[in-house]
Amino acid sequence: MGSTILSDQRLSIPNSKTPNHATDGMSGLYWTLHDFDCKQQHVLSFKKNQVVEVTKASSSTNWHRGRINGRAGFLPANGYLKRINLDKCSKLVVRLDFEGSKPGQLKIYEGQVVSVIVKNDAQWWTVRSDTGKWGMVPAKCLKTINGSATNGEITVHTSIESPDSFNSQPPLSKRDSTPTDSMSSVPRPDSKTPESEMSVNNHKENKKKDVDAVINDLVEGVRKKGIKYQTSKEIVHEVLQQLMADYPAWDTHLSELCTTLNREGEVQSSDPDLLKLEEMFEHLVTIADDEQQRGWKCQDDMTDISTLLRDLLTLLRNANPRVVVQVFDKLNYEPLYTLVQYYLLEERALLKRLSLEVMFESMVICPDPVCSLLLTSRLLVQLATDIQASTKMSLLEAQCNVFCACLSYPVTMPANHYDQLDSVFISYLLSRIEMSDIPFDSDREVPTLFFKCLLSLNLHYKDLRSNKICSVLKSNSSATNLTELLLLHFNRAEDPRQYFPGSGEDSVRKLMSDMFSSPDTSELFFTNDVKVLIEVLHRNVIDRPDGDEDRVYYLRTLDLVLTNTDYQDHYHYKGQILELLHKVVEEEGNETQSQIVAERILKKHVCLSISS
Numbered sequence: 001m002g003s004t005i006l007s008d009q010r011l012s013i014p015n016s017k018t019p020n021h022a023t024d025g026m027s028g029l030y031w032t033l034h035d036f037d038c039k040q041q042h043v044l045s046f047k048k049n050q051v052v053e054v055t056k057a058s059s060s061t062n063w064h065r066g067r068i069n070g071r072a073g074f075l076p077a078n079g080y081l082k083r084i085n086l087d088k089c090s091k092l093v094v095r096l097d098f099e100g101s102k103p104g105q106l107k108i109y110e111g112q113v114v115s116v117i118v119k120n121d122a123q124w125w126t127v128r129s130d131t132g133k134w135g136m137v138p139a140k141c142l143k144t145i146n147g148s149a150t151n152g153e154i155t156v157h158t159s160i161e162s163p164d165s166f167n168s169q170p171p172l173s174k175r176d177s178t179p180t181d182s183m184s185s186v187p188r189p190d191s192k193t194p195e196s197e198m199s200v201n202n203h204k205e206n207k208k209k210d211v212d213a214v215i216n217d218l219v220e221g222v223r224k225k226g227i228k229y230q231t232s233k234e235i236v237h238e239v240l241q242q243l244m245a246d247y248p249a250w251d252t253h254l255s256e257l258c259t260t261l262n263r264e265g266e267v268q269s270s271d272p273d274l275l276k277l278e279e280m281f282e283h284l285v286t287i288a289d290d291e292q293q294r295g296w297k298c299q300d301d302m303t304d305i306s307t308l309l310r311d312l313l314t315l316l317r318n319a320n321p322r323v324v325v326q327v328f329d330k331l332n333y334e335p336l337y338t339l340v341q342y343y344l345l346e347e348r349a350l351l352k353r354l355s356l357e358v359m360f361e362s363m364v365i366c367p368d369p370v371c372s373l374l375l376t377s378r379l380l381v382q383l384a385t386d387i388q389a390s391t392k393m394s395l396l397e398a399q400c401n402v403f404c405a406c407l408s409y410p411v412t413m414p415a416n417h418y419d420q421l422d423s424v425f426i427s428y429l430l431s432r433i434e435m436s437d438i439p440f441d442s443d444r445e446v447p448t449l450f451f452k453c454l455l456s457l458n459l460h461y462k463d464l465r466s467n468k469i470c471s472v473l474k475s476n477s478s479a480t481n482l483t484e485l486l487l488l489h490f491n492r493a494e495d496p497r498q499y500f501p502g503s504g505e506d507s508v509r510k511l512m513s514d515m516f517s518s519p520d521t522s523e524l525f526f527t528n529d530v531k532v533l534i535e536v537l538h539r540n541v542i543d544r545p546d547g548d549e550d551r552v553y554y555l556r557t558l559d560l561v562l563t564n565t566d567y568q569d570h571y572h573y574k575g576q577i578l579e580l581l582h583k584v585v586e587e588e589g590n591e592t593q594s595q596i597v598a599e600r601i602l603k604k605h606v607c608l609s610i611s612s
Helices: 181-185 194-223 229-246 248-262 272-289 299-318 321-330 334-345 349-365 367-375 379-389 393-408 415-420 423-434 446-458 468-474 480-492 507-515 527-543 549-564 574-585 593-604
Strands: 028-032 051-056 063-068 071-076 081-083 091-094 113-119 124-129 134-138
Touching: 051 071, 194 229, 194 248, 229 248, 272 299, 272 321, 272 334, 299 349, 321 349, 334 349, 334 367, 334 379, 349 367, 349 393, 367 379, 367 393, 379 393, 379 415, 379 423, 393 446, 423 446, 423 468, 423 480, 446 468, 446 480, 446 507, 468 507, 480 507, 480 527, 507 549, 527 549, 527 574, 549 593, 574 593
Parallel strands: none
Antiparallel strands: 028 051, 028 081, 051 063, 063 071, 091 113, 113 124, 124 134
């Protein structure tokens, strides 16, 4: 059935100021039973057989509040949606990371458990993660609990029957509406011979190739203007979306182009970026294998090698990331080892910096296994040594970026690195963070760079008793710049060394908790800083709903602050804290971790209940 524009009078179209009515508790994921097309502002249109999210379900109006691919608005209630029962969904384990950078896609990580909502086709499934987020992911990235890869072929139980099994009639308001002209193009069922079916299949396959070619031409056309591959795709997507909004009659064809644009197709062996990247990487390896050039000691090769590295860096930044990954896989990551060898042997600052920048870009594109390979090499320890000796800002920045990126990806650091990244190195970082005048640092960038290095290294100290950073801090009489930077980023809820969004622990939160786990390190914060922190913690607990993991973290950190500082000397925000803790404890429903922590704080800190 073609999409139908509903009359405003039939469903009483809401606006942005429509009040939130009492909910019936049925928020969650829903399956669309019919097309719904409405041009009114704040109302979301959708196609039949889509998954949508209802954020506030209303039992007293015809409208729910919800989201579709990140867009928020109103969704029609009666007869258009069927609630998805997640209890009936099969549980699968993620075996391959997936970035999920496109609208409607979900970012997933190896080891996550997800619920399969619906198998869109053999290649793409809609799933819900254990954090409550949902979207489409490649079926090949999933495996069964016992470890078998899916490849889109296993039997999966979802809460949704086959889309074609829904025979419910559209809501009355929709059945009474006048069909659009697009109804005339709906194909009618008729009998087909095997030959005619084969002809239809061939036609579909050719059509798919034509659509792929159109999308490729559009993206490459934008790239010719010197724009990155990913940015070019986003520009094409925005243009297609705008055309769909301006020319509804083209919707079918434009939607097909958008779907193709968001689908990750196979990288062609004739892709020009792939061929160029292979050639450049192989050239890089060839230079390293040349005995006369080993270590790049010949001064007359400076221009040739720096040009090669710059061209390689430009291609890495502009190419399709999947092309880069495919080339690395094909060459068994040999170029990466070559870059490490170049950095270790080379003495010229420019070539050392360029080789590091190529490594860093490779990590951003393909963190697994590039980060693991670099972390287990000699590179990290050598970087720690070189960071202490660097006097050129551009080289130091490249060294710190690679050092932080290696430590930021959630991979365990080799045991011998803990001994080599010792208290001397940590003391050097802390001393430079506190320095106000570094000769080669006119823009005061060093404290921020070294702060990120410290945050990244601290992620690998899981046991406070063996945390060398806290041990060094205990011997310091002050850490003014460090505590100021830490509080600034904590208040903004931002992690400055988050090179791989969504992966690993928040380094700012971890260092904050570690420092307030002992009176010896918490005393490095000024009393006014502690007061500001208490207000930040109070605000963040209030802003988050019951059951939110972040809420539990902020309550636990509040407990540490009250325990390991001289709080009894000022009782700052005492009334607000007491009111907040009682409110959390008295919340209805099953006992949550937030309630347990809040009740523990009240029992532990009796002073809160005593008037000061």
